[in-house]
Amino acid sequence: MKLTAKATIQIQKPIEEVFEGIVNPEKMTNYFISESNGRLETGKELTWKFPEFPVEVPVKDVKIEINRSISFVWDKETVVKIILEEQPDKSTVVKVTEDGKPHNEDNLKWAIGNTEGWANFLACMKAYLEYGIQLRKGAFDFMREN
Template sequence: MKLESNATIQIQKPIEEVFEGIVNPEKMTKYFISESSGRLETGKEVIWKFPEFENKYPIKEVKIESNSTISFVWDPETVVKITLEKLPDNSTIVRVNENGKELNENNLKWALENSGGWANCLACMKAYLEYGIQLRQGAYDFMRKNETVK
């Protein structure tokens, strides 16, 4: 049995704007990552950094279908697939699925944590794309190693 992590949200923006919000690092740094070596494009590897972690993460096997799907690998055991669906009112449903890990105690913990992480990512994306609010800013400062929050 393979585990998977899922999260879904509706964003009150056209699919083209939501898609651009996911592939464009200038927009992603407003709600998800702190740095990126470039735009997500099919076949291109990029490096992401998150504000709360020291490590940088290679994003590999990127596959893009414009205004439809974005998939990539950042954990050799899993594939992340983001699917966009345009609704009649010109809003967009965003679904994130990350799967591939075998069922065991550690991976069950991973699935629960990642489901919450992706839900948080989507909520932050919605706040930024709809209202320009950066919910993630300062939200995880407490996780930085060897730093105290003032």
């Protein structure tokens, strides 16, 4: 049995705007990452930096279906999949799954933590895309290593 972290939210924006908000680093730096060396595109390998943590995260095996899905690997045991579903009112449901870790006690903690992380990602993206609010700014300063 493999473990899965997952989260879903509805964003009151057209699918094209939500898609662009995820693949465009100029947008993502307003709610998720602090830096990226490029746009998410099929076959591209990127490096992401986060404002709260002194790490560089490699993003590999990127696969894109424009306005439909984004997938990538940033943990050798898992695949992140982001699915976009246009709604009749032209809003967009965003579903994130990250799966692949074998079932054990440490990975149960991972699944809980990453589910929280993806829920935060979605809430921050919704606030930014709908209202221009940057929820993430200062939210994790308490986690920084001194």
